[in-house]
Amino acid sequence: MSKLKKLAGDTIIYGVSTILGRLLNWLLMPFYIRTLDTSEFGGVVNIYSYIAVVLVLLTLGFETGYFRFAKEYKREVLLKNLGAVITVFSLLFVALVVLFQDSIAHVLGNEYLVAEYYVIGALIVAIDAITSIPFADLRIQNKTVRYASLKFISVLLNIGFNVFFLVICPYLLKEGYDFIELIFNPNNKLYYVFVSNLFSSVLISFFLIPQMLFVKAQFNVELIKKVLHYSSPIMVVGLFGMLIQNIDKILMPHLISENAMEALAIYGANYKIGILMALFIQSYRLAFEPFFFKEGKEKASKDLYARILKYFVIFGCIIFVSVLVFIDVVNILLVPEYYEGNVIIPFILMGQLFFGIYYSLSLWYKLTDRTHYGAVISGVGAVLVIVGNIVFVPLFGYVGAAISSLICFLIMTVLSYVLGQKYYPIHYPVLKVVLHIFVAIAVVYVSQLLGSDNLLFHYAIKGTIFVSYFAFLYIIERKELIKILS
Secondary structure, X not given: OHHHHHHHHHHHHHHHHHHHHXXXXXXXXXHHHHHOOHHHHHHHHHHHHXXXXXXXXXXXXXXXXXXXXXXXXXXXXXXXXXXXXXXXXXXXXXXXXXXXXXXXXHHHOEOOEOHHHHHHHHHHHHHHHHOHHHHHHHHHOOOHHHHHHHHHHHHXXXXXXXXXXXXXXXHHHHOOOHHHHHOOOOOOHHHHHHHHHHHHHHHHHHHHHHHHHOOOOOOOHHHHHHHHHHHHHHHHHHHHHHHXXXXXXXXXXXXXXXXXXXXXXHHHHHHHHOHHHHHHHHHHHXXXXXXXXXHOOOHHHHHHHHHHHHHHHHHHHHHHHXXXXXXXXXXXXXXXXXXXXXXXXXXXXXXHHHHHHHHHHOHHHHHOOOHHHHHHHHHHHHHHHHHHHHHHHXXXXXXXXXXXXXXXXXXHHHHHHHHHHHHOOOOOOHHHHHHHHHHHHHHHHHHHHOXXXXXXXXXXXXXXXXXXXXXXXXXXXXXXXXXHHO
């Protein structure tokens, strides 16, 4: 149980920084929908979807490769070599975007998205890619506090710059301080969203890039080839995974004939409500990957992995129930014109939960060096979600995108489980996992039926349902919980 507690402890450390940072970053969503018009916020959603996809390409799967080869090579050697390769690719990418920015804007953009946005986006993603290996180095050294601090500071800087450009500068202009026009154009607020992110990324890079540049190590071509061979399927997996999570926001402006950017904005804002599930999954992933590489393939570890999956699902279901039972409270973050998008939130939350389950199951192909299977499964998922969006979005709007995402993650989870049982069998508590998911869905469904116009009575009903759900969890899991906590 001590190892389970260790994973839980690392998850909490990463989680606190991730949750605090992402929650603060999350507050940019209600901030943006109150300072930008709907179409401009749709532009934010669209551009950042491209950034997320390209970041996976530029990092080449080297973060996982770093953990995989950390026992065979000195960390200095890995840091120098892997960091150099990513830097070269990132700089080349920026150069290509600068050279072909007009063509890119013509193909991908619209009246709200111009060439300069793509150039700034390229600079942001390049810097984030270059600093990915120094961040991985902090994780492998268990420097969780430094890792967490830098991530948190980056978010604070981004928020600070956003507030300066979108609140302080317009206020100063209104008060007659015309010199602000030297650095701020009130007719192009969307530009400053990306500039703010760029400034924060540049400042954080000053703390990380020197440790990569000045480390004493020789270049090792054989090492780079070995890591590329291992990590390229991981990169493909990550690329497909990021496409699955972002292709809806990339394709939507091209699939909806009228008010596409407004629809994307509503979809993107409500998609953000699912951030609590994404935060949990992200903090879990940060802790779980180094953990299972250290644990390896031992029989005792298999039993541990099975318990970990069950508790992951339980906590994920708690988030699912919490958000949806109290959705009217969560809606405080939105403005009325965005409420209609609430319909997608159950699909997004459950889809993210299945994505987390899929990630937990994926240890089988990483530990057995069958990473190509991960690429195949993710490829199937990417095809499903792309086809689903092309078919369903024109018919059902953004609801079709949410449903496509859920179906995709569910099928990927089933495929990974079936193949994993063949190559690296683990006795997962499948029946209990399914039970927990169905009970969570049932609780949410009942909570939607039992509402009241009386506010006090309304929340009394919601609270009773919520407490009853926790009572169910305690009854089902009390024996093992007592063992863990003892």
